[in-house]
Amino acid sequence: MAEPEKNQIVLKGISGAPGICIGKAYLVDREGVDLIKRYPISEEGVPAEINRFKNAVKRATDEHAAIIDSLHNDLREQMDILETHLVLFKDKMLYGKTIETIKTDRINAEWALKKVSRQIRRMFMKVNDPYLKSRVTDIAQVSEQVMRHLVGAQDIRISDINKRVILVAHDLSPADTSQIQLELIKGFVTDRGGKDSHTGIIAKSLAIPAVMGLGNVTHCVENDDILIVDGNSGVLIINPEEDTLFSYEARRANYEHQQASLARDSHLPAVTLDGVKMRLMANIELVEEVVSVRDNAAKGVGLFRTEFLYIDLKRFPSEEELFEKYKEVVELLTPKPVTFRTLDINGDKVLPYMKGVEEENPALGLRAVRFCLKRPEIFITQIKAILRAAAFGNTRLLIPMISCVDEIIKVKEIIGKAVEELKKEQKVFNQDIPLGIMIEIPSAVIIAEDLAEHVDFFSIGTNDLIQYSMAIDRRNRQVAHLYHTMNPALIRMVKMVVDAANKKNIEITMCGEMAGDPLNLPILMGLGLRELSMNSMSIPLINQMVRRLNAVDTRAFVEKVIKMGKASDIEAFVKETYGNILSD
The missing domain is CATH 3.50.30.10 (Phosphohistidine domain)
Structure with a gap:
C-alpha cells in the first residue's frame, strides 16, 4: 500500500x-536524554551519587577536550566557543549547585542537574539583554552533554x-x-x-x-x-x-550565479559610471581574517577592533604579544593600510579578568578612550606596540569615543610619552603615522571642526552614533524600531561631519555597519563619502553597486533626502530611485 x-x-x-x-x-x-525520573537517595548513598555526577562531568569534559584537540588551527572561531563551553563544565553555578542539590534534596544526579539548569534558565530569561539570554543555550548544551553520560544515552x-x-x-x-x-x-x-x-x-x-x-x-x-x-x-x-x-x-541557481559573479568581479576597481573612485576597506577583529580581506579585494583594513585579543588572552597582553600580532597583520597586508582602533572595552565588551566598580549604565560609563586615559599604563603599552608595528608597513591609529578636544589633547600627550619610552629603549618604531578619531558621539559631531584641528582623519562609527543620538540601547528589542540608518537626524549629522572634514582638509571614512548596506550607498556617496569600511564579505556587493551608480546623480538625490523628515519616506525614496539597481 x-x-x-x-x-x-x-x-x-x-x-x-x-x-x-x-x-x-x-x-x-538524542533520545534518552529527556527521559529522566526523580528518585530519592539515602544519606549514606549521597557521596556515591555525587561521585557518579563528577564522573559524568569528567567523561563529558574529556570528550569535549578531544573534539577541541581534533580541530584544525584555522577553525579559530569554533575553537574559542568550544573552549568557553569547557569552562562551563566546572562552573560554580552549574557544577557546584548540582552537587549542593544532591546533598540537600537527597535526589539522583540527573534530577538535580535538570533542576539546577532550569533555575539558571529562568534566571537568565528575566534579563533584558538578548546576548545574555542567548547564553542560556550554552548552559543547556553543557548540561545535555553531562546528562547524556549520566543516563547512558547514545551520542x-x-x-x-x-x-x-x-x-x-x-x-x-x-x-x-x-x-x-x-x-x-x-x-x-x-x-x-x-x-x-x-x-x-x-x-x-x-x-x-x-x-x-x-x-x-x-x-x-x-x-x-x-x-x-x-x-x-x-x-x-x-x-x-x-x-x-x-x-x-531557480532561486538557488540565481543566487549561486550572483555569488559567482560577485566573486569574479570583486577585483574590478570600485569606480562610478562618471569616474569617481570609491575606496572599500574591511573591518576585522582577528589576524586570521586577513585571508578574507585579500579574497574580497579590500583596499586595506579600515577598522581593526583590537579589544578581541585582550578578551581571548583572558589577561592584559604584554607589549611584545601585541607587537607580534600587529606586526603580522601589517606585514601580511603591506602596502595596504591597517587602521588600529585602540582598546574599546566596557559597554558591551567586558574583560572578565578586570575588577572594577560596577556601573549601572556601562554604555555611558568608563569605556573606550575614557578607560585608556584612566589606565595610562595599559594605553601606553598598546600605543608602543602599534608604533613598533608601524615600522613594518602602512599603519593608521584610531581613537574611539572622543567626546571633546581635551580628550584628544590628553591622548596625544600619552602618545608622546610612548614615543619617549621607545626612544630610551632603542626600539625600532615609526611615530609618523596618521592619527584619527571615531565620530560616534553627538558632541563630537557638533565640534567636528574643532576636533579636526588636532587629527589627520575622521572615522564615523554609525553603530554608536545612532545609539547615542537616539538615546536607545541597540540590543533592546523594545526600542529596536528606532534604530534606523535612514533616520533624518543621523543623515544630517553625517553631512555635518563630512562638511567639517572637507573644510579642514582632513580625510574621512565610515566604519559602522551602515557602510556595508547597499541600501545606504546612494546616500553616503551623495553626502561625499569616498571611503567606506565594512565586513569584508560585503565588499563585492558594494563594489558592484558602486560601478552602477553615477556620483553626480547621488549628490542631487541627497539634496532632496536632506529635506525629508521621516526615515520611512527616505527609505521609500531610495527604493523608488534606485530600485532597479538594488533588485539586481
Whole structure:
C-alpha cells in the first residue's frame, strides 16, 4: 500500500547564514536524554551519587577536550566557543549547585542537574539583554552533554554521517557543528538558536545555509523528508510541492550565479559610471581574517577592533604579544593600510579578568578612550606596540569615543610619552603615522571642526552614533524600531561631519555597519563619502553597486533626502530611485 502524499509545510524562523539548499532531512536525535525520573537517595548513598555526577562531568569534559584537540588551527572561531563551553563544565553555578542539590534534596544526579539548569534558565530569561539570554543555550548544551553520560544515552556522531543531507535538530552545540563536513552537510535547521547564539556565529563561519529558532521543527520533520532551507529569508519548506521546488531550484541557481559573479568581479576597481573612485576597506577583529580581506579585494583594513585579543588572552597582553600580532597583520597586508582602533572595552565588551566598580549604565560609563586615559599604563603599552608595528608597513591609529578636544589633547600627550619610552629603549618604531578619531558621539559631531584641528582623519562609527543620538540601547528589542540608518537626524549629522572634514582638509571614512548596506550607498556617496569600511564579505556587493551608480546623480538625490523628515519616506525614496539597481 502506497504511503499518503505529505502536504507542504512552510515554517518561518531566523536566518542563521545566507544561501539556499535543497535536500533530504537527517534528524539528529538524542533520545534518552529527556527521559529522566526523580528518585530519592539515602544519606549514606549521597557521596556515591555525587561521585557518579563528577564522573559524568569528567567523561563529558574529556570528550569535549578531544573534539577541541581534533580541530584544525584555522577553525579559530569554533575553537574559542568550544573552549568557553569547557569552562562551563566546572562552573560554580552549574557544577557546584548540582552537587549542593544532591546533598540537600537527597535526589539522583540527573534530577538535580535538570533542576539546577532550569533555575539558571529562568534566571537568565528575566534579563533584558538578548546576548545574555542567548547564553542560556550554552548552559543547556553543557548540561545535555553531562546528562547524556549520566543516563547512558547514545551520542550523535555528525562526523560519521556519510551522505549529503540537511541536519534537523532541537539544537546544535558548538561541539556538534565543529564536526560538520562541508562536502556532506548541505545546511541545517534547529528549533533553538538565534543571531546572537554561538550556533548562529558558527553557521556564518561555515558559510552553509541555516535557519534557526523554528520552535518545533523536530516534530514536523521525518528522516528523508525533502527540505528547502532558505537562509536568506529564514524560511524552511518541508515536503515542497512541485511548483515550489522548481521555483526554489531557480532561486538557488540565481543566487549561486550572483555569488559567482560577485566573486569574479570583486577585483574590478570600485569606480562610478562618471569616474569617481570609491575606496572599500574591511573591518576585522582577528589576524586570521586577513585571508578574507585579500579574497574580497579590500583596499586595506579600515577598522581593526583590537579589544578581541585582550578578551581571548583572558589577561592584559604584554607589549611584545601585541607587537607580534600587529606586526603580522601589517606585514601580511603591506602596502595596504591597517587602521588600529585602540582598546574599546566596557559597554558591551567586558574583560572578565578586570575588577572594577560596577556601573549601572556601562554604555555611558568608563569605556573606550575614557578607560585608556584612566589606565595610562595599559594605553601606553598598546600605543608602543602599534608604533613598533608601524615600522613594518602602512599603519593608521584610531581613537574611539572622543567626546571633546581635551580628550584628544590628553591622548596625544600619552602618545608622546610612548614615543619617549621607545626612544630610551632603542626600539625600532615609526611615530609618523596618521592619527584619527571615531565620530560616534553627538558632541563630537557638533565640534567636528574643532576636533579636526588636532587629527589627520575622521572615522564615523554609525553603530554608536545612532545609539547615542537616539538615546536607545541597540540590543533592546523594545526600542529596536528606532534604530534606523535612514533616520533624518543621523543623515544630517553625517553631512555635518563630512562638511567639517572637507573644510579642514582632513580625510574621512565610515566604519559602522551602515557602510556595508547597499541600501545606504546612494546616500553616503551623495553626502561625499569616498571611503567606506565594512565586513569584508560585503565588499563585492558594494563594489558592484558602486560601478552602477553615477556620483553626480547621488549628490542631487541627497539634496532632496536632506529635506525629508521621516526615515520611512527616505527609505521609500531610495527604493523608488534606485530600485532597479538594488533588485539586481
